[in-house]
Amino acid sequence: MNGVLQALVDQGGGLVTRALAGQVVPESALRAARQSGHLVRVLPEVYVDARLVRTGPDARPTGIEVDRQVESGLGHRVESGVDRRVGPSRSTVAPSRSGPAGTLALLGRLGPELARRAALAHADGRGALGNVTALDVWGLRAQHPGEPVHLDVPGGCGLRSRPHLRVHHREGFVVEPPQAITRAGLPVVRLERALVDAWPALPPVDRAAPLIRAVNDRLTTPERVSVALADAPRLAGRADLRALLTRLAAGCRSPLEIWGHDHVFTGPDLPVFQRQVRIQARRRSVYLDVYAARERVDFELDGATTHGDRRQREIDLRRDALLATLGILVVRFTHRRLVHETDDVRREIRAILADRRREG
Template sequence: MAFDVSAVVGPQGWVTSEELLIRVSPRTVGSWVAAGKLVRLRPGVLALPSAAQQWRTRLAAALEGREAVASHGTALALWGLAAHPSGPVHVSVGTSMSARGSAGMVVHRAPAIWAERRRVDGLAVTSVERSVVDSWPRPAGLDRTAVRAAAITAVRDRHCSPRDLLTELARRPRLGDRTELSRLATLLADGCRSELEIWGCLQVLRAPGMPPFVQQRRVTVAGRTFVLDAGYDDVLLAVEMDGAAWHGSRTQREADIARDALLATIGWQTLRFGYARMTRSPDACRREILAARQARLRLFAADRVR
């Protein structure tokens, strides 16, 4: 009797040997493996060749029947914070368990890994903050820029807080390059929500000679609340840093104009700096902010005299 391999394996594209042997004989399984119709993902787990190329399939197979969680770059991908890199999936197990992996799977040993598990799409995974910290010193196929972006997105989209990142980091005193990650988490705690805002904060707003400002300043007008990238309360001056990807669209530009006009009705002036200008000409940006602030100081002083 001829069997359809795909139908026997099922819609997931992978199956345990135990389940498969209920459906077909050991001889049939052996012939399918020999013919390349099935591949072994790990001892006791087989998959269709097409499914074995998909990282989610390899991950589900790696987690099957064991106290293991997706971790490192694989966890970031499962959380939707990074693209999964080519190569093996990464999972973590407890310190008392074997770290034996396979060609398509890397196994890490870590304390308290199972007790702290989360779930995404039914799969066990490390917390977002642990996923970021685990990936930081050895990105496992991701470059450092991708891990930074994952951390920023995680905080911006409220998957975790800067405090969560700092707490997880405190548990890892020997983490490689921990100073850089601590600095990033601190900037996120201050209110930065993009690489442009981090650059602008460090190179422009906090540069020597620049006046103090309120980061992520909330302003309510006409029943609507806006969050300014930076606000100089003494002169009602707002500074906005516009990323090319978001603020480059016509719809968003029109929304920015309407927002600035509404803020102007209660006295706020808005300065906007695009990505190219902020990163290429920080000196000019600082001079413009200082000039606008001085002009506003004179204006406010004149109003008080009247």
Template structure:
């Protein structure tokens, strides 16, 4: 289109100027992705922070401004609806998502944690857990990014979360179970996300006590509430039992409301298994 036609269409309302030479038809300006694309194209920027997490599918599209990042030497400033960040070394964190340049998942999580105004820290925390579970990034990559940010606000809390993810926790329920049950004083040592193959079928045990072949499964209410899933759980427990593993299952309500009772049950079964395996025999 010629500049004259563009000016004419803007004057008549057929086009709306979004800034920096970007225009859109009026009906599309309420589309969140159109606003993001305009913010990126008009500034040659990279989508970052909570906006990047939304494009990665880890948080809902924020109702607030679009967050983008440019190199420190770039001129320009933010406008209403766009927050412009200037950060060094952003180029090697860029990934293509939906045709737009977006900061890597690990960089997006750490950036959004430092500036949680877009999504809020609980949402960023959930995004970090989901990202590792979906293998969009690793706990190691999150830890490496954290190592570059020694003055990150709230760094201790994110560091603890990354450590738990590195240990194998894959949900808030598993984190709760790990901290309040499995790692409580006096509990036996457990390995999380322990792979087990039986007759060519591969399983991941939420937590496994290797010395007595005791598995602990933490069942979320949403995932394990259906009849079909319960039947799969029963079959799974029966299959792993064929190679000597006993499974204890704790649902969301019991695990979070009766942590002490769960600990006692695990200790009781663990002691019985030690006697069964002859580990407490005094010679």
């Protein structure tokens, strides 16, 4: 491949656009790189080093290099099935067809980081990573292999979805704060928008975890996500998301605490509990899961993963002893008891609170 073009590709982390290449090398150099199998086109005007395109059983490599990508209905010429023999240091990429009339889906064979940069290069400043792709960039939920790159773009900008690329047109959207920020060097939609948009895209079992983690890590608040939800009145699963936000706003910080909120620590026979109450003890901040302030009882909900962890058990014992110096009784319930012995747990809670009132 032309040395100048190779240097340009290397500087771009294995990626180059036609516009950028055209500034330093003639069109013939780019065409020769494609024909020799050194570069492959993954999106219109976007090319990557062929060595970075995954091959293997799932990719069905055939030793055939793709020269042109089909643009169905746009009259672009197709050149496929041409034997492009390359040296042993070069990968060969087979055309993986998906979508209308032989559209090539090479974007899906790139690593996540390169696929995102390719999608953004294709958008040419008009898009920001959104939806589940944005959650990955925010560090809240890794995208699974095969999931497409999601881009938010202004309405009517002309970009469209393709294999392994989902383009979401939003009226009034601009790729600048506060609607989009730069994170890890990439433009990404603000977190609250990503959490709301990704809710229906995720399997139901996976929906709550990114939001709970975002709140626990203090990246956002239930109130700010609720504002973003108000801008999506037709969101699928909206009622479930609103219910989760209500639980988080009440102080729940884990699926087990949500279970306890809904099934254990509620009802006319129990007081109104405080959740995630911060207590200062010997210059240390301690957070109480479910706190009965009048009776000074802290109910701790121990998740399934804490059972049998000797180090965590020692930490809990030290914490409970520290709270005892403040006159706070700590009562712990395991995940198994909370879920499978709910009625018994509720009876114990009532009895403990009644005893504390008599002692007081």
